[in-house]
Amino acid sequence: xxxxxxxRLARPTRYELRLEPDLATLSFTGEETVTLEITEPTTEIAxxxxxxxxxxxxxxxxxxDSHRGVATTDEGAERCRITFPATLAPGTWRLxxxxxxxxxxKLRGFYRSSYxxxxxxxxxxxxxxFEATDARRAFPCWDEPEFKAVFAVTLVIDxxxxxxxxxxxxxxxxxxxxxxxxxxxxxxMSTYLVAFIVGELEATDPIPVGPASVRVWCVxxxxxxxxxxxxIAVASLRFFEGYxxxxxxxDKLDLLAIPDFAAGAMENLGAxxxxxTALLVDERAASHSELxxxxxxxxxxxxxxxxxxxxxxxxxxxxxxxxxxxxFMEILAxxxxxxxxxxxxxxxxxxxxxxxxxxxxxxxxxxxHVEAPRDxxxxxxxxxxxxxxxxxxxxxxxLGAAVFRDGVREYLRRHAYANADTGDLWAALGRAARxxxxxxxxxxxxxxxxxxxxxxxxxxxxxxxxxRFTYLPEPLPGSTPTxxxxxxxxxxxxxxxxxxxxxVERRLLAGAESRFDIPERFGAALVNEGGHGFYRVRYSSDxxxxxxGALPDLAAIERFNLVNDxxxxxxxxxxxxxxxxxxxxxxxxxxxxxxxxxxxASFGTLNRLIDPAHRPRLAALxxxxxxxxxxxxxxxxxxxxDELARQLRGDLVRVMGVLGDDRAVQAKAAELxxxxxxxxxxxxxxxxxxxxxxxxxxxxxxxxxxxxxxxxPQEEQRYLYALAAFRQxxxxxxxxxxxxxxxxxxxxxxxxxRSLLMSxxxxxxxxxxxxxxxxxxxxxxxxxxxxxLAEGVIGLATPExxxxxxxxxxxxxxxxxxxxxxxxxxxxxIAVRMRxxxxxxxxxxxxxxx
Numbered sequence: 001x002x003x004x005x006x007x008r009l010a011r012p013t014r015y016e017l018r019l020e021p022d023l024a025t026l027s028f029t030g031e032e033t034v035t036l037e038i039t040e041p042t043t044e045i046a047x048x049x050x051x052x053x054x055x056x057x058x059x060x061x062x063x064x065d066s067h068r069g070v071a072t073t074d075e076g077a078e079r080c081r082i083t084f085p086a087t088l089a090p091g092t093w094r095l096x097x098x099x100x101x102x103x104x105x106k107l108r109g110f111y112r113s114s115y116x117x118x119x120x121x122x123x124x125x126x127x128x129x130f131e132a133t134d135a136r137r138a139f140p141c142w143d144e145p146e147f148k149a150v151f152a153v154t155l156v157i158d159x160x161x162x163x164x165x166x167x168x169x170x171x172x173x174x175x176x177x178x179x180x181x182x183x184x185x186x187x188x189m190s191t192y193l194v195a196f197i198v199g200e201l202e203a204t205d206p207i208p209v210g211p212a213s214v215r216v217w218c219v220x221x222x223x224x225x226x227x228x229x230x231x232i233a234v235a236s237l238r239f240f241e242g243y244x245x246x247x248x249x250x251d252k253l254d255l256l257a258i259p260d261f262a263a264g265a266m267e268n269l270g271a272x273x274x275x276x277t278a279l280l281v282d283e284r285a286a287s288h289s290e291l292x293x294x295x296x297x298x299x300x301x302x303x304x305x306x307x308x309x310x311x312x313x314x315x316x317x318x319x320x321x322x323x324x325x326x327x328f329m330e331i332l333a334x335x336x337x338x339x340x341x342x343x344x345x346x347x348x349x350x351x352x353x354x355x356x357x358x359x360x361x362x363x364x365x366x367x368x369h370v371e372a373p374r375d376x377x378x379x380x381x382x383x384x385x386x387x388x389x390x391x392x393x394x395x396x397x398x399l400g401a402a403v404f405r406d407g408v409r410e411y412l413r414r415h416a417y418a419n420a421d422t423g424d425l426w427a428a429l430g431r432a433a434r435x436x437x438x439x440x441x442x443x444x445x446x447x448x449x450x451x452x453x454x455x456x457x458x459x460x461x462x463x464x465x466x467x468r469f470t471y472l473p474e475p476l477p478g479s480t481p482t483x484x485x486x487x488x489x490x491x492x493x494x495x496x497x498x499x500x501x502x503x504v505e506r507r508l509l510a511g512a513e514s515r516f517d518i519p520e521r522f523g524a525a526l527v528n529e530g531g532h533g534f535y536r537v538r539y540s541s542d543x544x545x546x547x548x549g550a551l552p553d554l555a556a557i558e559r560f561n562l563v564n565d566x567x568x569x570x571x572x573x574x575x576x577x578x579x580x581x582x583x584x585x586x587x588x589x590x591x592x593x594x595x596x597x598x599x600x601a602s603f604g605t606l607n608r609l610i611d612p613a614h615r616p617r618l619a620a621l622x623x624x625x626x627x628x629x630x631x632x633x634x635x636x637x638x639x640x641x642d643e644l645a646r647q648l649r650g651d652l653v654r655v656m657g658v659l660g661d662d663r664a665v666q667a668k669a670a671e672l673x674x675x676x677x678x679x680x681x682x683x684x685x686x687x688x689x690x691x692x693x694x695x696x697x698x699x700x701x702x703x704x705x706x707x708x709x710x711x712x713p714q715e716e717q718r719y720l721y722a723l724a725a726f727r728q729x730x731x732x733x734x735x736x737x738x739x740x741x742x743x744x745x746x747x748x749x750x751x752x753x754r755s756l757l758m759s760x761x762x763x764x765x766x767x768x769x770x771x772x773x774x775x776x777x778x779x780x781x782x783x784x785x786x787x788x789l790a791e792g793v794i795g796l797a798t799p800e801x802x803x804x805x806x807x808x809x810x811x812x813x814x815x816x817x818x819x820x821x822x823x824x825x826x827x828x829x830i831a832v833r834m835r836x837x838x839x840x841x842x843x844x845x846x847x848x849x850x
Contacts, residue, residue: 003077004372005144005315010045011037012142012149019110019139020156020178021198023124026103026112032139034095034149041087045095048136048143049073049080051109056098057082062091071097078133080140097140107747107782109137110196113260117200118221125199125219127258127273129266132316133373135191145190145312146419153183155196162201164217166194166270168252186269187249188417190312195268197256204230209237212248218257218280225280225712229255229294236299236333240306243332245409246416249310255279255298260745262782263380265297267304267326274301275747276713287682288647290714292341295334303329311412314419316376320366320445321422323380324388328396331389340643347389348531348560349597354386355450355536359568360830361475361482362822363448366391367422377783378818390534391444397532398440398491399433407432440508443488444534451488452569453509455527456540462516462525464509466490469536471572471830479822487512493530497523497550504529524550531557536565538574548586556592563587563598571605571830577838578845581621588628593648599625600655607659608760608797609835610842615760620849622660630656635668637680650682657690658725666694685718692725700731720748724755724762732762736769740776750777750785757792767796771808778814787816793824797831 014035021028036045045059050073057069059082069082082095103112108129117123128138136143155163159179167184174180186194199219204226206213214234216226233255241247250270261275278297281290307329308322327350335343357363366388370376396404407429415424422445426437444450452469455462468486475481490509495502499521507514518525524546527537539547544566551559563583570580584599603622610618630652637646657665669690672679679687691699703719710716723735736756739749756766770777770789778786793805805828809821 006046006048006079006142006147009038009040009042010047010142011039012147013037014150014152015139015141016152016154017139017194018154018156019196021103021110021126023103023112023126023158023161023198028101028103028110028126028138030099030101030139032097032099034097034141036093036095038088038090038093040090043084043087045069045082045084045088047080047082047140048078048133049099049140050075050078051104051137052080052099052101052140054080054097054099054140056096058096059084059088060094060096061089062093078136099140101138104137105746107260107262109134111260113199113258115219115259117219123200123219125197125201125259127197127199127256127261128195128268129262129273130194130268131192131266132319132376133192135194138194138196141191143191145192145316146314148188148190148312148417148419150188151186151194153186153194153196155181155183155198157181157198160200161198164195164197164201164254164256164271166268167250184251187310189269189309193267193269193309195266195271195273197258197271197273201256203254206252207234209234209253210241210247212237212250212252214253214255216255216257216279218276219259222257222276222280225282226257228281228283228286228291229274229279229298232295232298232334232337233302235337236302236330237305239333239336240303240329243329243405243408244306244412246306246310246412248305249416250305253302253305255301260747262747262784265301267301267308269305269309272301274298277717280713282712282714285681285712286714287650287685288341288643290681292334292343292346295338296330299333299337300326300330303333306412310417311415312419314421315370316373316379317367317370318421319376319379320384320388321420321425323384324366324392327385327389328392331393342556342644344393345531345555345557345560345592346594347393348557348564348594350382350386351390351534352560352564352598354382354390355534355564355568357382357823358387358448358450359469359471359572360823360826361470361472362479362819362826364819365448366445368446374815374817376817377787378816378820380784381820387534390532391441394444394491394532394534395429395437395441397530399429403433404429440489440491447483447486447488449482449486451486451490451535452538453490453492453527453535454538454540455525455543457518457543458515460518462494462496462518463513464492464494464516464527465513466509466535469568469572471568472826472833476822476826476829479826488535490535491533492527493533495526495529497525497553499523502553524553526554526558528561529558531555531561536568537561538565538569548583551586556594559587559590559592560594560598563595567598567602570602571834573834573837577841581845584625588625590629591645591648593644593651596629596648596651600651600659603655603659605831606842608758608795609831609838611839612760614843614846616661617846617849619659619661621846622655623662624849626652626656626660635672635683646680646682649680650684650686653683654686654689657686658693661693666690670694688718688722689725692722693727695726697728697731700726700734717748720744720752721755724752724759727761729762729765732756732759732765733769736762736766740773740780746781746785750781750789753777753789754792757789758795760795763795764801766792767801767804774812786814787820790814790816790821791824794827794831796828797835799832799836802828802832 016033019030054071057071060066067084069084073080153165163181165183170184171182203215203217216230257276257279265274303326307325411428430437449468451466498519569575656662669687707719739753756762
């Protein structure tokens with residue numbers, strides 16, 4: 001018997017669920033009747049259940065034959081076997097089960113969340129998080145995406161509380177001191193999309209989108225923060241109805257902000273749950289980045305109502321199809337809603353994060369064989385979301401937006417209320433495009449990595465060649481070797497300028513090399529025109545110099561890719577560090593925030609690698625590169641200034657005051673913070689970060705108070721992460737202690753600890769703290785949180801710390817799923833190797849800033 005997939009001899013078609021949560025005893029009781037189709041004679045039924053006590057089990061046939069069963073649970077296998085005294089004949093049966101469970105504090109299954117009300121009193125609510133396989137913690141079920149069924153939910157609750165589930169309320173009655181809330185039948189859907197939320201809740205007024213009403217829910221006192229999320233929810237839902245050519249499949253759409261939530265959000269049909277920072281925001285006081293996060297996450301989850309909920313992957317290997325497509329669609333929707341935000345340009349930063357991980361030997365294909373559902377845990381990463389979305393964007397640009405949309409529409413119509421796989425999407429797109437899609441796409445989806453396209457001149461020809469890009473020449477010992485001679489079908493777009501005129505050629509680079517004739521009076525050649533390709537470009541020195549001379553002619557995303565690719569090949573040892581640092585001087589006048597983000601990231605990496613004695617010289621280099629544009633922009637916005645310029649100002653303040661350690665900037669930041677009048681929301685978070693970097697114990701106490709009394713989720717986050725940005729060991733020790741003493745939410749604490757592991761001022765102490773308290777963190781944090789905490793070891797970039805990290809994890813052998821730990825260790829090796837290789841060259845270059 002397959003240990004991870006249930007037998008197919010019984011299939012559920014309908015669940016009638018009745019749950020009664022008790023927030024006083026932190027437990028719940030439940031009853032369910034499941035309508036089953038049994039396909040072959042059997043005396044046993046297997047389904048999923050864990051952390052549930054199952055009592056009575058009865059099964060009844062359509063003819064009225066009834067049998068009492070004996071339920072036996074296997075907690076390790078997360079299964080329940082129900083055996084019956086007689087053989088169950090093929091046909092329709094109704095299985096009735098009674099059970100009890102706990103409202104856990106692990107932010108999965110049916111769990112409890114706490115918050116303080118306006119008077120400071122602690123309150124509790126109950127919420128669910130079932131993806132990937134935690135519905136089985138709330139009710140016995142066939143907890144696999146292929147077992148779709150209709151759900152009829154009834155919740156029995158305290159009359160003072162509110163209950164929300166996937167569908168509209170059908171009826172309410174109060175009797176015996178309890179309120180019974182009955183919900184309408186859901187559409188046919190997978191168990192991981194079921195949701196129920198119980199607590200003191202308040203909602204916005206509904207806004208109709210077709211026949212469905214859209215509302216935002218939150219704990220009392222926070223409804224004033226719901227307007228922005230509500231607006232993008234309505235706008236994106238209408239956009240998706242138009243794009244997909246299908247109406248929203250639910251009868252209403254509620255978006256619920258949950259105080260304790262492990263992920264960013266969850267696409268439960270009709271009852272999307274969110275971390276508060278991803279839904280609630282004060283539009284007037286938030287930075288652009290904070291608003292963009294809310295818009296992106298809301299649009300992402302709404303996109304899932306069709307791609308994921310209406311049509312669902314058959315098994316967890318297809319999770320990329322859900323998440324990559326929702327990521328692609330979120331950008332499409334937000335770009336249509338706020339074109340001035342230039343979301344496809346800023347998406348380049350997200351694409352860069354995926355390129356970084358996918359440049360590892362320990363990367364993985366976007367889609368791969370998943371046996372155990374826990375292996376799917378590791379698929380919720382930048383490869384699934386950002387690489388997947390990037391590859392879809394590349395395909396959309398290659399096929400044309402209208403053809404791509406037509407293929408998506410056919411895919412959704414053909415597989416509505418059912419399950420589908422990658423091949424089904426390729427088939428639909430192929431029919432729309434009238435060309436075979438797998439030939440182009442399988443290399444991007446089913447094999448790891450991506451190409452480095454090298455460009456050089458050979459006489460009157462431009463020569464492009466491809467090879468797999470990796471940061472290290474060889475994988476770490478014990479890792480899977482990289483397949484030799486990997487190749488991709490690369491949709492390249494090359495823009496050639498000659499005599500002041502530009503022309504674009506599109507070609508599929510299918511082999512090792514491709515040649516382009518270049519015109520007379522050749523000026524420059526840009527590979528990856530438009531910036532949508534998921535590959536890196538390495539130019540020969542003469543081609544690079546020609547491009548640098550034509551920077552004003554390049555779009556922002558093209559300049560971004562130029563710098564990002566140059567930094568990547570430098571980290572890989574394919575470009576001299578001195579040459580890269582000289583290149584950064586060519587961008588002193590750059591005004592695009594995304595381009596600067598790459599430059600800042602590269603300076604930050606060098607800051608982690610550099611000898612502490614040379615850090616003041618690196619700070620001087622940072623000031624040299626940044627001061628000209630900072631001087632132009634100044635501290636305050638100007639009339640008519642675009643949104644990206646306002647964002648850039650905040651980034652410049654932060655980098656000048658922290659990496660640049662500029663005392664004048666730190667002093668001005670303190671002066672502005674004291675005045676606290678009309679500070680641009682894009683600058684305020686940067687000022688807080690600068691003051692933490694330069695701060696003392698009094699400033700720490702002030703920020704701690706601000707964190708505890710924050711009026712919005714975003715304000716709380718600003719001051720929380722500021723507590724990890726101080727430099728004094730005793731202050732950082734206080735922050736470390738707060739990651740396990742219960743003061744920080746377990747959704748946040750792992751990220752604060754990760755931040756401290758990445759801090760050059762606190763990483764040694766943080767690593768000692770993590771080692772000492774690993775069991776406590778393992779017990780307290782959600783498993784996804786522990787995985788993100790461990791990512792911080794990438795910052796421990798010294799040979800001594802690297803050896804200690806390997807020894808620790810060799811002894812502990814934590815299970816993060818997939819190749820997660822292997823990837824962290826390889827990224828650490830890349831950093832240490834670069835430190836060893838480039839230390840002398842970096843010291844020589846920085847000597848000019850002494």
